[in-house]
Amino acid sequence: MLNSWRAWSIGVLTVAVGAPALVAAQQNWQQGAQATVVLRDGTRHEGRSPVYRLDKGEVVMRLSAADEPRVRAEQVHYIDFGGAQTTGSEQRGAPHLLVMRDGSTVAGRLVELGHREPSDRSSEYLVIFQTQQGEERRLNVNQVGRVYFGDVQATTGVGAPGAQPGEPGSITVPANQQWVTTGLTVRRGETLNFRTTGEVQLSNDPNDRARPAGAMSQRRAAGAPLPNDFAGALIARIGNGQPFAIGDQTSVQMPASGPLYLGINDDVLNDNQGQFNVVINRSGVRQR
Ligand SMILES: [Ca+2]
Numbered sequence: 001m002l003n004s005w006r007a008w009s010i011g012v013l014t015v016a017v018g019a020p021a022l023v024a025a026q027q028n029w030q031q032g033a034q035a036t037v038v039l040r041d042g043t044r045h046e047g048r049s050p051v052y053r054l055d056k057g058e059v060v061m062r063l064s065a066a067d068e069p070r071v072r073a074e075q076v077h078y079i080d081f082g083g084a085q086t087t088g089s090e091q092r093g094a095p096h097l098l099v100m101r102d103g104s105t106v107a108g109r110l111v112e113l114g115h116r117e118p119s120d121r122s123s124e125y126l127v128i129f130q131t132q133q134g135e136e137r138r139l140n141v142n143q144v145g146r147v148y149f150g151d152v153q154a155t156t157g158v159g160a161p162g163a164q165p166g167e168p169g170s171i172t173v174p175a176n177q178q179w180v181t182t183g184l185t186v187r188r189g190e191t192l193n194f195r196t197t198g199e200v201q202l203s204n205d206p207n208d209r210a211r212p213a214g215a216m217s218q219r220r221a222a223g224a225p226l227p228n229d230f231a232g233a234l235i236a237r238i239g240n241g242q243p244f245a246i247g248d249q250t251s252v253q254m255p256a257s258g259p260l261y262l263g264i265n266d267d268v269l270n271d272n273q274g275q276f277n278v279v280i281n282r283s284g285v286r287q288r
Contacts, residue, residue, distance in 0.1 A: 032115065033125040033141040036080040037061050039071060049125055050079055052113040054183045055259055059113075076149045079113070084145020095169065097148040098129050098139075108132045109183065110147055132275075134177040170279045171262060175200035175210075175272035178225075179237060179261040182280060186238060186254040193251050193281040194234075200274035202232045202266055212276055213248040214265065223267030233265040234276055 032049030037059060039045075050061040057073045083101045098106040108131040117123035125141040150169065171182050186192065196212040202221075209216050214230020221231035225243035229235070234246040239258035246252055246262070254260070262278060 031121040032062070033081060035061070036082075037071070038077045038080065039075050040077045041075070045069065049115060049121060050113055051118075052110065054109065054111050054181060055185065057183065057185075073149060078146050078148045080146045081141050081144050095150050095171065096129070097150075098127070098144060099146040099148070100143055101145045106131055106137070109181070110149070111136065113147075130181075132172050132174070134174055134180065170277045173198075173234065173262045173264065173276040173278055175202070175232070175264050175266070175274045175276075176269050177263070178269055179263040182260045182262055182278075184260045184280065184282070185258060186256075186260045188254055188257045190254045190282070191251055192254060192260075194246055194249060195279045195281075196234055196246070196248065196276050198274065198276035200232055200264065200272060200276065203268070203271050211248065212246070221265070221267045224265045225263070226265050229265055231266055234278070235263050235265045237261045237263065 034048055035046075035050050037045045037047070037050055045061055045063060047061040047063040050059050052059045052073065058070050059073060059076055059079070060068060060070045062068055084099045084103065096108060096110040098108070098110075100106070106129065108129055110127070111130050112126070112128040115121055115123045115125050127139045127141055127144045127147065129137050129139065129147075131137065171180065173180055184192075198212070200210050202208045202210055202215060207217075208219075210230070210232025212234040214233035219231050220227060220229070224231055225237075226233070226235055226245060229245050229247075234248075235243050236246050236252075237243045238254065238256040238260055241256050241258070243263070243265075244255055245265075262276075264272065264276075266272060
């Protein structure tokens with residue numbers, strides 16, 4: 001992981017004790033990737049090298065040597081790095097969407113934005129993105145035109161009876177991946193509301209299927225994270241803590257504090273197919 005923008009800022013403050021250092025700092029900020037951060041209310045911020053980390057949930061941008069606003073990720077509509085032909089409609093259908101300069105798009109989750117060396121803004125500026133298949137891509141910004149932070153309608157909070165694939169704010173949990181990050185940091189005792197849909201296949205047997213509550217055959221998997229629960233059930237983990245069941249529950253109290261991961265209760269994952277789609281609501285406010 002790259003270090004945070006904060007680390008870079010502290011580094012600059014440390015050296016910016018004299019005029020030459022200040023000049024250096026100003027020259028330093030003028031380096032880096034040009035970007036326009038467009039908020040959902042239409043506000044545009046033009047600056048350089050915005051820094052983002054999924055677990056922090058905010059975008060920090062440098063507008064000038066002195067001006068460094070922070071915005072919550074849910075306020076951000078998209079970040080434009082230039083060079084991509086976009087129609088404005090391609091943001092639909094994914095929590096995050098990458099529009100490459102060649103016009104192709106990749107749906108998934110933005111993990112991180114920032115320089116490879118946070119203290120060196122002449123170093124490569126990277127866009128780190130996890131595809132919906134769970135593959136992590138580290139891209140040079142020169143390849144990337146725009147990153148959408150999810151459908152605009154995600155902010156309206158209009159509820160649907162079940163989470164649908166590609167529904168704004170929905171988290172994709174592929175059956176062939178043990179854990180995916182939700183981007184949420186939860187507090188012990190906090191109650192989250194879940195809406196989960198989808199059906200997965202747990203082996204090469206087309207009849208070996210599971211819904212969020214687990215295998216329709218009610219079989220178990222001895223080597224699964226929760227061997228006493230049904231195989232294929234939706235499960236969760238906080239940080240490196242013990243896995244716990246989510247299943248088809250709509251309301252679950254968090255047993256610990258930390259980053260929340262979702263996964264599939266299975267032992268052999270690479271013969272699985274399909275995905276669950278999960279929308280998590282927190283205090284009545286939809287989170288991504
Ligand atoms: Ca399996």
